[in-house]
Amino acid sequence: MSALKVFSILLLCCVAYSVCYDYKTALTDSLLFYEAQRSGKLPSDQRVTWRKDSALNDKGNSGEDLTGGYYDAGDFVKFGFPMAYTITVLSWGVIDYADIYTSTGNLEYARKAIKWGTDYFLKAHVSENEFYGQVGEGSSDHSYWGRPEDMTMARPAYKITTSAPGSDLAGETAAALAAASIVFKTANSSYSATLLTHAKQLFNFANTYRGIYSQSISDASSFYSSSSYADELVWAAVWLYKATQDSSYLTKAESLYQEGNLQYSNGGFDWDTKTSGVEILMSDISSNTIHKTKAKSYLDYMVNNQQKTPKGLLYIDQWGTLRHATNVAFLLLQAVKLGIGDSTYTTMAKSQVDYALGSTGFSYVIGYGSSYPTHAQHRSSSCPDAPATCDWNTYNGQQANAHVLYGGMVGGPDSNDGYTDVRSDYVHNEVACDYNAAYQGALAALIKLGVS
Numbered sequence: 001m002s003a004l005k006v007f008s009i010l011l012l013c014c015v016a017y018s019v020c021y022d023y024k025t026a027l028t029d030s031l032l033f034y035e036a037q038r039s040g041k042l043p044s045d046q047r048v049t050w051r052k053d054s055a056l057n058d059k060g061n062s063g064e065d066l067t068g069g070y071y072d073a074g075d076f077v078k079f080g081f082p083m084a085y086t087i088t089v090l091s092w093g094v095i096d097y098a099d100i101y102t103s104t105g106n107l108e109y110a111r112k113a114i115k116w117g118t119d120y121f122l123k124a125h126v127s128e129n130e131f132y133g134q135v136g137e138g139s140s141d142h143s144y145w146g147r148p149e150d151m152t153m154a155r156p157a158y159k160i161t162t163s164a165p166g167s168d169l170a171g172e173t174a175a176a177l178a179a180a181s182i183v184f185k186t187a188n189s190s191y192s193a194t195l196l197t198h199a200k201q202l203f204n205f206a207n208t209y210r211g212i213y214s215q216s217i218s219d220a221s222s223f224y225s226s227s228s229y230a231d232e233l234v235w236a237a238v239w240l241y242k243a244t245q246d247s248s249y250l251t252k253a254e255s256l257y258q259e260g261n262l263q264y265s266n267g268g269f270d271w272d273t274k275t276s277g278v279e280i281l282m283s284d285i286s287s288n289t290i291h292k293t294k295a296k297s298y299l300d301y302m303v304n305n306q307q308k309t310p311k312g313l314l315y316i317d318q319w320g321t322l323r324h325a326t327n328v329a330f331l332l333l334q335a336v337k338l339g340i341g342d343s344t345y346t347t348m349a350k351s352q353v354d355y356a357l358g359s360t361g362f363s364y365v366i367g368y369g370s371s372y373p374t375h376a377q378h379r380s381s382s383c384p385d386a387p388a389t390c391d392w393n394t395y396n397g398q399q400a401n402a403h404v405l406y407g408g409m410v411g412g413p414d415s416n417d418g419y420t421d422v423r424s425d426y427v428h429n430e431v432a433c434d435y436n437a438a439y440q441g442a443l444a445a446l447i448k449l450g451v452s
């Protein structure tokens, strides 16, 4: 089917059922969500002004400045592994849809969202083979309900080293810095070069000193346990190739792919598992047609065989159903861009994003539409402005969150489209930096396709 025909059909649906979606507003709001997640000293152009400076004493074991970066989700731990994935995937969208970011007035905000992560990664990369992968301790952080501006619990910092390695964490961070170096290539060439230098060092660290980061940073294992580092090593080499055009990285990617025996599973693409994303990127840069075949068979499976809720949401995992569904949507749209997919991919991708935005009558994106979550599990937005008290009574109260966390997409419904808007349900009603990353890219891709 021609692109024009797809466009006409989608336009017809939009007019006939009068369910058009404002992807531009959703994209703009998603960048506001990232502002709300900022840790550290906030800049003068901060738009989410109910957030203030916080965690200004975040330090490494030798006193290194580790302020900045992003709070992970509804909590205030800075988990490096999902944060790096977030920056890689956000960058992917900005690289491929820079024109859309520009035309919607979001390019500068998107660059700042990426730089908020990369500035922190540069600080955390304290020497060639040493990288801080977490600040804050899971259980003490989670036993606190209140504003990040007021927290007083100890925030220990944890690093990977040659004797306690983490190839997944170092690899994903290398990917993030390499991808971000492309974003900044013309906007700030010296910054771009700095990002690339650190990306190369972190890739060497990842590749030379092999290990699973959540065994080295054991506190992360209860929250973001990594299943393997084989995918991140390939993913990092791929992004380094894209950033440098140095064919040795492509060769490295192919050999690491063989060595790691990368096999996509029919599960999701997420902070832990990048194999399906690797296949899409390799389809573009490798002459080996196996990648295109595998990318297509993964996505065909998603479209035709993956479990779906009665209302059509891809159901991959109970945790963050919408994140998984919109991650797949982004990959489907990337495949379409590469000429691998057809209109069934576009239709499926659009239906997943539209589900998030309210096709069932309820929007799962905070502040979007007329009916959306008002009790998301999210500490900072739940709190009224200081000096009002904010504690577990606030959490337990029936009242709505005090601030509208524009753009944050909650976990989403269960396998039967069921959902309850309560703060206690972190499985379905929490937000997270990683949830919004590919979703934001999918919004840009849909705007690019001219559908609504």
Ligand SMILES: *[C@@H]1O[C@H](CO)[C@@H](O)[C@H](O)[C@H]1NC(C)=O
Residues within 6 Å of the ligand: 187, 188, 190, 191
């Ligand atoms: C480039 O980035 C560096 C590092 O953050 C910054 O100090 C500098 O002002 C930036 N330059 C431009 C032109 O934005």
